[in-house]
Amino acid sequence: MIDFVHPALLFILGALPIPFLKGSIRKAYLMLIPALAILAVLTVQPGSYGAAEFIGQEILIAKVDRLSIVFATVFTIMALIGMVYALHLTGAGEHVAAFVYVGSALGVVFAGDYLTLFLFWEGMAFASAYLVFAQRGKQAIRAGFRYLMVHITGGVALLGGVILHGLATGSLLFGPIEGGMGVAAYLILAGFMLNAAVPPLNAWLTDAYPEATVTGAVFMSAFTTKTAVYVLARAFPGTELLVWLGTAMALYGVIYAVLENDCRRLLAYHIVSQVGYMVAGVGIGTEMAVNGASSHAFAHILYKALLFMGAGAVIHVTGRRKLTELGGLYRTMPLTVALYMVGAFAISAFPFFSGFVTKSMVVAAAGQDHRALVVLALTMASSGTFLHTGLKLPYYMFFGMDRKLEAREPPRNMLVAMGMAAVLCIAIGVFPQPLYALLPHPVDFEPYTGVHITESLGILMFTALGFVLFLRALDPENTISIDTDWFYRKGARHFMWLAEKPLARYEKAVSDVSETAVLPFLHGTARAGLRIDLNGVDAVVNGVARSILRGGGALRKLQTGVVTHYALAMIVGVIAAIAVFAVVWR
Amino acid sequence: MIRRVVDFFGEARHAEQRRRLFYLALVLIVIADFLVPREHAEYLWDRLPGWSAVYGFLSCVLLIFVSKFLGHQGGLMRREDYYD
Numbered sequence: 001m002i003d004f005v006h007p008a009l010l011f012i013l014g015a016l017p018i019p020f021l022k023g024s025i026r027k028a029y030l031m032l033i034p035a036l037a038i039l040a041v042l043t044v045q046p047g048s049y050g051a052a053e054f055i056g057q058e059i060l061i062a063k064v065d066r067l068s069i070v071f072a073t074v075f076t077i078m079a080l081i082g083m084v085y086a087l088h089l090t091g092a093g094e095h096v097a098a099f100v101y102v103g104s105a106l107g108v109v110f111a112g113d114y115l116t117l118f119l120f121w122e123g124m125a126f127a128s129a130y131l132v133f134a135q136r137g138k139q140a141i142r143a144g145f146r147y148l149m150v151h152i153t154g155g156v157a158l159l160g161g162v163i164l165h166g167l168a169t170g171s172l173l174f175g176p177i178e179g180g181m182g183v184a185a186y187l188i189l190a191g192f193m194l195n196a197a198v199p200p201l202n203a204w205l206t207d208a209y210p211e212a213t214v215t216g217a218v219f220m221s222a223f224t225t226k227t228a229v230y231v232l233a234r235a236f237p238g239t240e241l242l243v244w245l246g247t248a249m250a251l252y253g254v255i256y257a258v259l260e261n262d263c264r265r266l267l268a269y270h271i272v273s274q275v276g277y278m279v280a281g282v283g284i285g286t287e288m289a290v291n292g293a294s295s296h297a298f299a300h301i302l303y304k305a306l307l308f309m310g311a312g313a314v315i316h317v318t319g320r321r322k323l324t325e326l327g328g329l330y331r332t333m334p335l336t337v338a339l340y341m342v343g344a345f346a347i348s349a350f351p352f353f354s355g356f357v358t359k360s361m362v363v364a365a366a367g368q369d370h371r372a373l374v375v376l377a378l379t380m381a382s383s384g385t386f387l388h389t390g391l392k393l394p395y396y397m398f399f400g401m402d403r404k405l406e407a408r409e410p411p412r413n414m415l416v417a418m419g420m421a422a423v424l425c426i427a428i429g430v431f432p433q434p435l436y437a438l439l440p441h442p443v444d445f446e447p448y449t450g451v452h453i454t455e456s457l458g459i460l461m462f463t464a465l466g467f468v469l470f471l472r473a474l475d476p477e478n479t480i481s482i483d484t485d486w487f488y489r490k491g492a493r494h495f496m497w498l499a500e501k502p503l504a505r506y507e508k509a510v511s512d513v514s515e516t517a518v519l520p521f522l523h524g525t526a527r528a529g530l531r532i533d534l535n536g537v538d539a540v541v542n543g544v545a546r547s548i549l550r551g552g553g554a555l556r557k558l559q560t561g562v563v564t565h566y567a568l569a570m571i572v573g574v575i576a577a578i579a580v581f582a583v584v585w586r
Numbered sequence: 587m588i589r590r591v592v593d594f595f596g597e598a599r600h601a602e603q604r605r606r607l608f609y610l611a612l613v614l615i616v617i618a619d620f621l622v623p624r625e626h627a628e629y630l631w632d633r634l635p636g637w638s639a640v641y642g643f644l645s646c647v648l649l650i651f652v653s654k655f656l657g658h659q660g661g662l663m664r665r666e667d668y669y670d
Contacts, residue, residue: 335588
């Protein structure tokens with residue numbers, strides 16, 4: 001009897017047959033695997049599985065406890081919803097990438113040691129990058145490379161921290177970092193914060209997500225940042241720095257959202273804002289705060305995916321993504337409007353929607369911890385959340401000026417996926433107890449008190465009043481906003497100028513010297529060398545060159561020059577590596 | 587049903603009705619905030635009925651204008667071809 005089926009393996013090995021299945025068999029298979037994974041997570045027992053030795057280090061493939069079960073539950077549910085949303089796609093590439101992405105995220109959530117964690121961490125980066133590349137077009141490919149570059153850099157920081165940590169403590173087991181913050185701890189923290197999109201390490205998210213495919217962005221909105229919240233909650237609960245970064249982050253995302261014109265980039269800035277609540281909750285570190293952070297992650301994945309699905313449906317149908325080019329779609333897409341609004345009410349924390357019972361737990365935990373400033377800032381960010389996702393975006397996308405766009409409701413599978421997410425958003429809001437029972441610590445919190453309801457409604461509806469009064473000031477403008485990606489998009493060019501102009505001049509001066517003084521001497525030596533070379537070495541070199549030429553010819557046939565092929569090849573490589581890993585070390 | 591609700595928020599002919607309902611809701615919320623029992627008030631503002639309405643409105647206005655100021659005067663907003 002197998003007592004533990006690793007859901008990550010279900011997804012990663014389960015990705016292999018997808019390209020060979022066709023039509024409705026593939027569709028059924030794409031829903032079967034997430035359903036099995038949900039079952040596997042629901043029946044899993046807390047404990048440690050897959051302990052082994054690797055290069056003299058203790059390895060623990062899966063450590064299951066209450067915290068990992070919360071995240072694994074919502075990840076598998078989200079995988080099912082995302083798959084339903086992507087069922088209409090004919091190509092297999094995105095499905096395979098999404099499976100590997102989800103599997104890697106689950107691998108991180110169950111990882112018991114840093115090496116396993118790192119392996120899956122990188123798997124996530126590569127698999128999700130494919131979802132950006134799959135969009136094709138110059139803009140997406142460039143964004144995809146920037147995304148990959150940033151994540152690889154973050155991965156290197158993480159690996160460096162892990163190695164230093166391992167050397168210092170003699171163990172690579174993944175758990176709370178103890179004994180003060182050293183270089184190792186800060187490197188690991190930086191790697192984690194990059195994936196959580198904590199400013200100033202946030203720009204990769206808002207840069208890449210809006211460039212991804214309609215279906216890919218739905219997956220991306222769910223997994224990368226929330227695995228980061230999970231690892232932060234596991235390793236750094238109660239880190240004071242995170243309270244302030246999280247609070248700043250909640251406001252940062254909201255401020256940028258005012259300026260944004262691209263509908264999915266606006267939503268991406270709200271991921272930054274919402275993850276801020278979770279990061280702050282982890283930083284506060286009390287039982288209630290960690291409960292708040294994990295339950296908010298649970299609710300957030302569902303409503304944010306719903307919002308991305310709504311915006312994606314509009315892009316799928318109209319081919320437009322800028323608010324300045326959208327408007328008046330409510331006539332042709334009423335179902336999409338209604339489903340989107342459920343997500344908007346959930347993220348804004350209206351009573352009887354999921355955000356109300358989770359976000360308030362973080363804010364209440366900050367209050368209990370006597371952090372008045374954090375409470376005020378997070379409350380202000382909630383006002384901004386409703387202002388943008390609940391009012392500005394739907395107004396300019398669905399209502400507002402009628403642009404006479406040809407539109408219709410999206411394919412049925414998209415609507416069904418949105419419906420599934422919407423039902424969960426409402427169900428969690430109305431019946432929070434099952435979610436509360438799942439949380440890592442016992443819950444002593446009642447969201448539905450009179451004061452809490454009237455206060456929330458007061459904040460939200462008077463935000464709406466501000467929106468109505470200052471509507472003209474919010475008109476979207478045809479601009480893009482500078483974020484910290486400026487440093488590697490523009491700053492890198494300044495660096496290149498430095499490399500080309502002053503450094504090139506310096507190099508020329510050096511080469512002048514070498515030409516007048518060093519060269520004559522070298523000529524003499526070279527003539528002597530030539531004699532030896534002609535007689536002995538040439539024969540060998542010619543032989544080698546011929547064989548390389550033959551190899552090169554074969555390699556050229558493999559080269560297609562299409563980036564997506566390379567990305568696919570990388571993903572296949574990752575799957576193969578993980579399969580070997582799974583078979584050899586189980 | 588859904589179509590009718592969505593249309594109610596979209597069609598111009600319902601504008602007057604919408605506005606009345608909206609202001610009615612605002613008034614009701616403030617009244618309710620005065621009536622609810624407040625047991626454990628942690629902070630000063632927890633004891634002030636109507637505080638959340640004021641704070642929500644001010645937050646909204648502050649966010650709009652601070653962001654737009656940063657965008658226009660602070661140079662955050664750039665032409666779309668800025669990076670090309």
